[in-house]
Amino acid sequence: xxxxxxxxxxxxxxxxxxxxxxLRLSQLESFRDFYTGMEDxxxxxxxxxxxxxxxxxxxxxxxxxxxxxxxxxxxxxxxxQAMEADGLVTRTVPPEDKRSIELRLSEQGAARLAHMRxxxxxxxxxxxxxxxxxxxxxxxxxxxxxxxVRE
Amino acid sequence: xxxxxxxxxxxxxxxxxxxxxxLRLSQLESFRDFYTGMEDxxxxxxxxxxxxxxxxxxxxxxxxxxxxxxxxxxxxxxxxQAMEADGLVTRTVPPEDKRSIELRLSEQGAARLAHMRxxxxxxxxxxxxxxxxxxxxxxxxxxxxxxxVRE
DNA sequence: AAAATATTGTCTACTAGGAAACTAATTCAG
DNA sequence: CTGAATTAGTTTCCTAGTAGACAATATTTT
Numbered sequence: 001x002x003x004x005x006x007x008x009x010x011x012x013x014x015x016x017x018x019x020x021x022x023l024r025l026s027q028l029e030s031f032r033d034f035y036t037g038m039e040d041x042x043x044x045x046x047x048x049x050x051x052x053x054x055x056x057x058x059x060x061x062x063x064x065x066x067x068x069x070x071x072x073x074x075x076x077x078x079x080x081q082a083m084e085a086d087g088l089v090t091r092t093v094p095p096e097d098k099r100s101i102e103l104r105l106s107e108q109g110a111a112r113l114a115h116m117r118x119x120x121x122x123x124x125x126x127x128x129x130x131x132x133x134x135x136x137x138x139x140x141x142x143x144x145x146x147x148x149v150r151e
Numbered sequence: 152x153x154x155x156x157x158x159x160x161x162x163x164x165x166x167x168x169x170x171x172x173x174l175r176l177s178q179l180e181s182f183r184d185f186y187t188g189m190e191d192x193x194x195x196x197x198x199x200x201x202x203x204x205x206x207x208x209x210x211x212x213x214x215x216x217x218x219x220x221x222x223x224x225x226x227x228x229x230x231x232q233a234m235e236a237d238g239l240v241t242r243t244v245p246p247e248d249k250r251s252i253e254l255r256l257s258e259q260g261a262a263r264l265a266h267m268r269x270x271x272x273x274x275x276x277x278x279x280x281x282x283x284x285x286x287x288x289x290x291x292x293x294x295x296x297x298x299x300v301r302e
Numbered sequence: 303a304a305a306a307t308a309t310t311g312t313c314t315a316c317t318a319g320g321a322a323a324c325t326a327a328t329t330c331a332g
Numbered sequence: 333c334t335g336a337a338t339t340a341g342t343t344t345c346c347t348a349g350t351a352g353a354c355a356a357t358a359t360t361t362t
Contacts, residue, residue, distance in 0.1 A: 008215050008218070008219070010204065010207075010208055010211065010215060010216070010219045011204075012204070012207065013203060013204075013206070013207040014203065014268075014271070014272065014275070015200055015204065015207075016295070016302070017275065018275055019181055019184075019275075019290070019291060019294075020178070020181035020182065020184065020185050020196055021196075021200055022291060022294040022295065022298065022300075023174060023177050023178040023181050023294065024181075024196070024200075025220070025221055025298050026174050026178075026294050026297055026298055027171070027177075028221040029297065029298060030170055030171035030175075031171065033170075033171065034171050044318095045171055045172075045175070046318085049166055049175075052164060052165065053162075053163070053164075053166065055164070056161075056162040056163065056164035056166075057162055060161065062340075062341070063339085063340055063341075064159045064161060065161070067159070068159070068161045069176070070176055070179040070180070071319075071320090072319070072320055072321085074319080074320070074321080074322095074341085074342075074343080075318075075319050075320070076341090077341060077342060078318090078319085078342095079318095081342095097327075097339095097340085098326080098327060098328090098340095099326065099327045099328070099339065099340040099341070100327090100339090100340055100341080101340080101341070117165075121165065124168065124169055124170075129170075129297055130296055130297065130299060131293065131296055131297055135293055135296065136170065138289065138293060139170070139290070139294070139297070140168060140170060140173060142282065142289060142290040143170075143173040143174065143176075143290070144167070144173065145281055145286065146177055146180065146280055146281060146282055147173065147176050147177055147180060148281060149163065149167060149173075149176075195348095197348085212311095213310080213311065214309080214310060214311075222349075222350095223349070223350055223351085224311065224312085225311085225312070225313080225349080225350070225352095226349050226350070227311090228312060228313090229312095229348090229349085230348095232312095248309095248310085248357080248358070249310095249356080249357060249358090250310040250311070250357045250358070251309090251310060251311080251357090252310080252311070
């Protein structure tokens with residue numbers, strides 16, 4: 001069980017108007033969502049997004065990916081090394097800059113991603129939230145603006 | 152340095168329309184914001200919110216607080232024990248339910264919170280984002296709906 | 303009342319993620 | 333061209349947070 005559903009009155013005070021606070025809770029909530037419908041894919045949201053972005057940007061360098069996903073290079077190193085060990089991605093050093101490492105999906109990685117794509121798209125289109133479809137669109141648009149992500 | 156500001160073209164593909172993905176990035180972005188203006192308070196967003204919520208709800212039980220903040224009880228135990236060790240909160244076992252623990256701010260904790268309140272409110276009112284004030288309000292309102300937080 | 307069940311906080315062990323120092327390669331200043 | 337500064341990835345060490353089992357207490361069932 002997740003706990004009693006009885007409404008425990010907790011006053012949020014000024015936190016209820018803090019964007020950071022609301023975002024943190026929302027993100028945790030959305031992670032729960034992710035697992036309802038995607039749980040048997042054997043992959044966490046973070047890994048999934050890494051795989052997707054490598055798929056969308058073949059040859060992307062580790063550091064660029066890390067900056068885009070706002071995680072530290074040190075952590076990206078660990079993730080992609082693990083994925084390489086799992087046979088999902090390839091890591092090659094390009095001759096024009098031998099410090100860097102280019103990432104690509106292996107055949108197996110591409111296949112795995114293709115498998116997950118269906119459930120993912122279905123999950124995304126489901127909208128199990130309290131928001132109307134229009135509200136959800138607005139929310140996404142505002143977040144993109146906040147993040148400076150252009151369409 | 153934060154890294155080269157040169158625009159590295161990274162395609163987000165379907166992730167750009169994933170609420171969970173946008174929320175994760177937004178939350179990380181907002182944490183950076185938190186530290187611009189609050190860095191010298193010697194407290195992370197998580198601890199700050201715990202302190203605030205205890206202040207708003209004197210005598211709140213650990214588990215209730217953990218559920219509200221969507222963190223695990225095990226982790227809450229560590230946080231509040233550390234805060235107790237720092238003299239910021241008191242933890243008392245109420246006679247009517249000797250399994251539970253009630254949390255309150257100590258004098259020192261209340262003083263510390265009072266100190267932070269100014270910078271916090273100022274930070275919250277600043278809006279350093281790309282969003283207009285109206286858009287920011289809308290964003291907060293939609294997140295509250297998503298979270299089922301009523302005013 | 304007794305027994306089964308649920309809940310609360312805690313413990314141990316583990317995973318996710320960050321900070322800072324380091325190496326190798328590249329670029330920039332002179 | 334040479335030395336200084338920067339950048340990319342890695343390594344080590346540390347903190348944040350989770351998973352699951354546990355003891356103590358409370359609640360429900362019989």
